[in-house]
Amino acid sequence: MDQKQTVLRLSAEKLYAQELEALRESDRDAKPAGWQLSPKAVLTFITGGKAGGTLITPKYIGNKRLIEMAIATLLTDRALLLIGEPGTAKSWLSENLTAAIHGDSSKVVQGTAGTSEEHVRYSWNYALLLAQGPSDQALIRSPILRAMESGGIARFEEISRCASEVQDALISILSEKTISIPELGREVAAERGFSIIATANTRDRGVNEMSAALKRRFNILVLPSPSSIETEIDIVRRRVAEISANYELKAAQPDDEAIRKVVTIFRELRSGLTLDGKEKIKPPSGVISTAEAISLLTGSMALAGSFGSGQLSDEDVAAGLQGAIVKDEEKDRIVWKEYLENVMKKRGASWRSLYSACTEMNG
Numbered sequence: 001m002d003q004k005q006t007v008l009r010l011s012a013e014k015l016y017a018q019e020l021e022a023l024r025e026s027d028r029d030a031k032p033a034g035w036q037l038s039p040k041a042v043l044t045f046i047t048g049g050k051a052g053g054t055l056i057t058p059k060y061i062g063n064k065r066l067i068e069m070a071i072a073t074l075l076t077d078r079a080l081l082l083i084g085e086p087g088t089a090k091s092w093l094s095e096n097l098t099a100a101i102h103g104d105s106s107k108v109v110q111g112t113a114g115t116s117e118e119h120v121r122y123s124w125n126y127a128l129l130l131a132q133g134p135s136d137q138a139l140i141r142s143p144i145l146r147a148m149e150s151g152g153i154a155r156f157e158e159i160s161r162c163a164s165e166v167q168d169a170l171i172s173i174l175s176e177k178t179i180s181i182p183e184l185g186r187e188v189a190a191e192r193g194f195s196i197i198a199t200a201n202t203r204d205r206g207v208n209e210m211s212a213a214l215k216r217r218f219n220i221l222v223l224p225s226p227s228s229i230e231t232e233i234d235i236v237r238r239r240v241a242e243i244s245a246n247y248e249l250k251a252a253q254p255d256d257e258a259i260r261k262v263v264t265i266f267r268e269l270r271s272g273l274t275l276d277g278k279e280k281i282k283p284p285s286g287v288i289s290t291a292e293a294i295s296l297l298t299g300s301m302a303l304a305g306s307f308g309s310g311q312l313s314d315e316d317v318a319a320g321l322q323g324a325i326v327k328d329e330e331k332d333r334i335v336w337k338e339y340l341e342n343v344m345k346k347r348g349a350s351w352r353s354l355y356s357a358c359t360e361m362n363g
Contacts, residue, residue, distance in 0.1 A: 009246075011106060012059075012099035019045065020100065022054035032075055034151035034193020036103050039071050045100040046071075046093070059096040060089055061235050066221055070097060073219040074153070079174050079196040081159070081215075084223035087289020090199040091157055093223070097197060098153045107143035111158035111166075120144055120169045121179055134183035144196065145179055151191030156198040160210055167214050170196070174217035203287070225290065229275065232263050232290055239294045244301050251305035254297050254312045261354060262317065265339075266293050269325065274343060281343065282335045286327035296320035318357035326362075337362055 013020065020037075023045055029038035037045070044051065046067050048058030060067060073080045074097070082090040098105040109119050122145050128138035147154035159167065173179060177190040198218065200210070226232035236259055244253065268274050270288040272281050300316040308316060326332040340362065344355045 012096045013103050013105060016045070016057075016059075016096075016099070019051070019054060019056050020103070022051040023056065023100075026051040032193070034191065035101050037100055039075065042071050042097070042100040043067060046096055058238070060093050061231060061238070062089075062224070062226065066223065067093075069219075070221055073221075074101065074195050074197075076219075077177070078219045079198065079217055081198045081200060081218035081220045082223055083200045083202060083220060085202055085225055085289065086287040087291035088223040088225055089291075090201075090223055091155075094155050094157075094197045094199055098155060102152045102193070104152060105155065107147045107152060107154045109143050109154065109156045111156060111161040113161060113163070115162045115166050117166055117169045118142070120166060120173070122181065136184070139181070139184070144173065145188060147196075148173075148177070148179060148188055148190040148194050151193035153194070154196050156196055158201060159198040160200040164211065167210060171211075171214055171217060174214075225270070229260075229263060229267060232267065232293075233259055235290055236263055236293050236297065240297045240301070243294065243298050247298070247302075249298065249301045249305050251301040251308075251310050251312060254301065254317075257350075258312055258317060259297065261351070262293050262297060262321070265321065265344075266290070268343065269335075269339065279343065281339060284325050284327065284332045284335045286325070286332065288325070292324050296324045299323070314354040314357045317354060318361045321358060322361040333362065 023037055023041045027038050027041040029040050031038050035042075041051075043064075044056055046059050047064055049056045070080055070082070070093070082094060084090055095105045098107075109115065120142055122142055123140045124134075125138045125140055128135070132138065141149070144154040144156075146152070156170075159170075174196065177194065179188045180186075181188065226235060233256070237256075240259075241253055244251070264275060266288050268281055269283055272283045273279070274281065296317075297312075297320065300312055300320040303316045303319060304310060304312045322336075325336050336358075340355060340358055344351055344358065347355075
């Protein structure tokens with residue numbers, strides 16, 4: 001059976017294998033050391049276009065210049081740091097850049113409070129270490145060390161969630177491009193093509209603030225929320241179609257009106273202001289991002305396909321909205337009720353059915 005039919009989530013290099021192959025075949029520009037595509041072909045993979053007769057779907061919809069700057073950074077000895085609000089596609093862009101450049105996006109360090117220096121450098125298989133002492137067989141290479149040895153790209157997700165000593169372990173790696181393994185009496189020097197793409201969430205500021213010394217080792221790009229409602233609608237429409245097809249949801253795609261309503265609600269709650277700028281709105285406690293809108297609509301499709309007619313109804317959307325917005329039961333329920341009564345209720349007949357379904361869900 002095709003792996004696409006059995007795996008819940010394919011890596012970008014497997015999901016878009018046909019597109020990458022078409023780009024490799026049609027790519028006539030010079031390829032940097034360790035890259036499988038030229039910079040222009042990587043840009044086409046990320047922003048969309050054509051390769052021969054193959055349509056290349058856009059993986060990131062937004063400012064094209066930002067993507068050019070990201071690719072240009074990875075041509076140098078500088079690492080790349082993508083920062084932004086939750087749901088601004090930092091991890092998605094990181095994965096797809098790595099897939100396009102090296103064909104392997106699996107070398108990932110996930111930053112958490114429990115991430116240690118060993119996750120950045122190396123650790124040991126202690127059974128082998130006790131049995132035969134320090135050896136290559138006993139060495140457990142971190143994703144960063146493996147990327148250095150192969151001239152690949154390592155991804156460091158949510159770097160600002162790590163303790164300062166873990167972040168500082170990166171400073172020498174990014175400066176010297178080596179990792180010392182004193183137990184084996186050697187240093188590993190990075191092959192050409194090695195780099196790191198890190199991501200950081202602006203909501204995490206103050207958790208473990210990155211030092212100035214570490215920031216200087218990165219070129220920093222800020223990924224903004226979608227600039228216009230039309231851009232956000234386009235992103236949501238494309239990703240919902242991709243994800244629902246992968247999950248084989250037994251429901252029709254949401255129509256443009258349903259997507260526009262969800263995106264409108266999210267943009268207004270996120271900004272604290274109605275789209276016409278006439279009324280201020282209390283924002284909820286949770287994240288109201290584009291990614292959340294995509295998740296809401298795919299979840300609503302699952303409801304419609306499993307327990308409804310297969311056509312997305314206002315009741316299905318209302319159930320998703322309730323779960324996405326009311327994260328803090330006491331505070332968010334009040335915020336959501338005020339939005340329903342002060343904004344949605346006044347929007348006329350086209351919103352009446354959704355308003356009624358949301359009011360019923362909110363009790």
